[in-house]
Amino acid sequence: MAPTQGIGLAEVARVAGVSVATVSNALNRPEIVAVATRDRVFEAIRELDFVPNRAAATLRRGTNHLIALFVPEVANAFYSEIVSAVADEAARHDFVIGLCVTHDEPEREVFFANSLAEQRAAAAIVVPITADAPRLSQLRRVGTRLVLLDRIAANADGCSVGIDDVLGGELAVRHLLSSGAAAVTLVNGPHSVQQCADRHAGALRALAAAGLPASALHEIVVDAMTVDAGRRVGRQLAAGPNRPAVFCVNDQLAVGIIGGLREHGVDVPSQALVVGYGDQSLALDGPVPLTSVAQPTHQMGVEAVRCALAEVNEGAEHVHRTVQLRPRLVVRGSAPAIPEPGRGAPAR
Known part of the structure; x- marks a missing residue:
């Protein structure tokens, strides 16, 4: 009808x-x-x-039932899980999301922000890779309420929801040390990415707590945090004199490293240990189930929508808040909790 x-x-x-x-x-x-x-x-x-008549309601209220979601990409499972969580929680409150794929380009961010201002979007949830202050100021200047996701705000300009990545790095390295390693290789992205810097800090904290010097952490920084980049690093590690204990800043790198090690006859976990970060679906897809630091991705999306709607509903009374969620370690075959009898020791 x-x-x-x-x-x-x-x-x-x-x-x-x-x-x-x-x-x-x-x-x-x-x-x-x-x-x-x-x-x-x-x-x-x-x-x-x-x-x-939503259009008429928008004119009366000054905003509509649209929440924008800025993500760098959607191919990465982490971002696709964020999209799903935000969309589900927004729908529960009779809001829809407008997906803006930015590729982490400032020009695209500003274009989307201006378009959203014209449409009177209620709020924007932004998942930035490089969240420098001038870029965020540009987004805020168009008047849309802004919530940072996967990033803890450095000031009180808005709400933010993130993960305690220092704790996440500490959990990963502490586990490797408890499994027999006395030195750890960290395969990381650029420190200009806050999550990479924080996970590095957590790794150092775990070493210090174990009474080990910072030199026990060997860091390899890659430009692209992908499976292919990890495979290249795995081949490099396989050619070295020792068998490594490896902490990777994401699961893609970890899966690639396991593949590169195995291509050169290095078995995981009997000759090397590998821990990833993110606990994405690909952690279970490889020949060796991946030990990984799990992020509460769904909860992150839910909390971001709640922050956005609180600002919409509370108006001038709204007090910005910071939500920092705790990661947890999920132990699987790539770095078992207890060394198996007869297993070759990691690098010392």
């Missing part, structure tokens, strides 16, 4: 036996309407096949 033309809030109110204001609240602020009353309103909406 096609939506009935000319039906308005007044007709819905008449059928439901409530005021027009109550119908408006049921549509726009359902949490303040009694459940029984809300049910009557929505029953009338179904009976009349009423379609709310």
